[in-house]
Amino acid sequence: MAVHFLHTSDWHLGQFFHNHDREFEHTQFLDWLLKQIEEKQPNALLIAGDIFDVINPASSAQKQLYQFLATAHHLAPHMQTLMIAGNHDSGYRIEQVEPFLSKFNAKAVGVISKTSDNKLDLDRLLVPIYNPEQKIVAWCLALPYLRSAEITGLNEHTSNNQSAIAYLHQQLIAEARSRQEPDQALILMSHAHMQGGETSDSERPIVIGNEEALSTALFEDGIDYVALGHLHKxxxxxxxxxxxxxxxxxxxxxxxxxxxxxxEVRIDPTQSNEQRFQYESLIIPRTVDLIRIRADLNELIEKVKALPPGEIEQLYARHFLEIEYTTTAPPPVDLRQQIEQALPPNRYRLLRISRIYQQVMDTDSQISKIDLAPPTPESLFSTLWKKMGYEPDDSVQRDFLQLLHEAQQDIDLQQP
Structure with missing residues (x-):
């Protein structure tokens, strides 16, 4: 029996971008996704973590999620929505509302829990996916973001984080195989950084140097599809x-x-390898664009004036603009004012102006930024380190990020 599902992740509901909220863009995306669900009527929607941008999301972000689930259930009553917690989410928080989620045929797996005899509770991580006739067509192996405090020290096989992750995958896959019928697919959903994955600068760093990246060898050949979250590309x-x-x-x-x-994924376990899988990328329309201008200072104002005009009434729907310019001379003190006056009116939100200093005999560039975004712990640490006169040190940066990671884990575990 074939299983048909949609795979999405990293919604980051409630995100603020340079002090601008993204509610309008998220609403446009969710409305588009609802149309896909209504048209395609999949068996399941898989959301692979980072549903929210912060562990204590604003009520408006929570309302967006729950309104979406209610409408999706109305449009496709048989569809299951399966969610896992990412490193931005509070696993305990998204599990708290399980009775409410069940009314919309939705389920959230937020944390790795243990049985009364201190063993992994695998039953909670294995979710059957049904077709409209209520026959099981697949099993979803739901693995939220794995925090070491939840999985290490269970037994002699889990003495450190890497061994615990390997042990958990082995046990979960073995349990899934024991339940799987010949015409059922196995789908593993995980929020993790895999080796070979291409990152962006918006993913929260976990450990410097990608030391936390996992190997795809964790996934055995019998897994039909691995639905990943965490990397944004x-x-x-x-x-x-x-x-x-x-x-x-x-x-x-x-x-x-x-x-x-x-x-969009279709898996038919009864078919041969060539006909077993069908994949389609459903491209999401972008309602608010990100635009970057890079130019020499002498050409900058003309390039700004050449931006497409056309007023956008609502501020939250206007496009984001970043400017990077090069110059060998000091810029005019009123540069920002000149740029704002050159901009086509009521169409863009100017977020950042960056000056790139180019040395005549040096290929290295130094960038000076005027940035309205709040500082991060990493940037504050780096700034203070330099002000104290110390040279950049990867080992110190790695230790700081590890401490930051552990502090974040402690905060997450304290959430009710």
Missing amino acids: PQKVGKEHIRYSGSPIPLSFSELNYKHQVV
Whole structure:
């Protein structure tokens, strides 16, 4: 029996971008996704983590999610919505409302829990997917973002994070195989950084140098599809069936050229390998664009004036603009005012102006930014380190990020 599902991830509902909220863009995306659901009537919608942007999302972000689930259930009553927590989510928070979610045929797996005898509770991580006739067509192996405090120390096989992750995958896949019938597919959904995955600068760093990246060897050949979240670029990792769907909207300027999408997947376990899988990338329309101008200072104002005109009434619907310019001389003190006056009226939101200093005999460039975004812990640490007169040190940066990661874990575990 074939299973038909949609794979999406990294919604980051409630995100603020340079102090501008993204509610309008997320609403446009969710409305588009509802149309896909109504038209395609899939068996399941898989949301692979980072549903929210912060562990304590605003009520408006929560309302967006729950309104979406209610409308999706109305449009496709048989469709199951399966969600896992990402590293931006509070796993406990998204599980708290399970009785409410069940009314919309939805389920959230937020944390790895243990049984009374201190063993992994695998039953909670295995979710059957049904067709409209209520026959099981697939099993979803739902793995939220794996925090070491939840999975290490269970037994002699879980002495450190990497061994615990490997043990968890082995146990979960073995349990899924024991339940699987010959005409049922196995789908593994995970929020993780896989080796070989291409990152952007908007993903929260976990450990410097990609030391936390996992190997696709964790996924055995019997897994029909791996639905990944965490990296924002849509991409395959090693094999056709191991994929990141990517984020639905660009979350930083490093993502302005991404083709944001939802992956539509059909798997028929009764067919041969050539006919077993069907994949389609459903490209998400971009309602608010990210635009970057790079120019020499002498040409900058003319390039700004050449931007497409046309007023956009609502501020939240206007396009985001970043400017980077080069010059060998000091810029005029009223440069920002000149740029704002040159901009076509009521169409763009100017977020950042960056000056790139180019040395005549040096290929290295130094960038000075006027940025309205709030500082991050990483940027504050780096700034203070330099002010104290120390040279950049990867080992120190790695230790700081590890401490930051552990502090974030402690915060998450304390959430009710």
